[in-house]
Amino acid sequence: MTKVEAIIQPNRFEQVKEALIGLGVEGMTVSEVRGHGRQKGHTETYRGREYGIDLLPKVKLELVLEDKLVDPVIDAIIKNAATGKIGDGKIFLSKVDEVIRIRNQERGVAAL
Secondary structure (H helix, E strand, O other): OEEEEEEEOHHHHHHHHHHHHHOOOOOOEEEEEEEOOOOOOEEEEEOOEEEEEOOEEEEEEEEEEOHHHHHHHHHHHHHHHOOOOOOOEEEEEEEOOOOEOOOOOOEHHHHO
């Protein structure tokens, strides 16, 4: 099993979510987060004063998947989240040793 963490632009979330559902992804955790990478934020003007906005809003998706779904999920995220501009986001992968469903103590892929 693999944990996929994707940080994407908020305006691309619905498109990515629909693509993942179309692939049969049954569960995901979604968080609204703030951060920056290379773009280092931007400046905005409010009431005539300029302010630096260095932590930009993003959406973080977390999914734990069977290994056979990982490549199609990554492709779907990239296809639907990419704009070709700086700030599109990142995908992180990590191995998961075990999953346990609390309700009935199922383990492994059955618990997903």
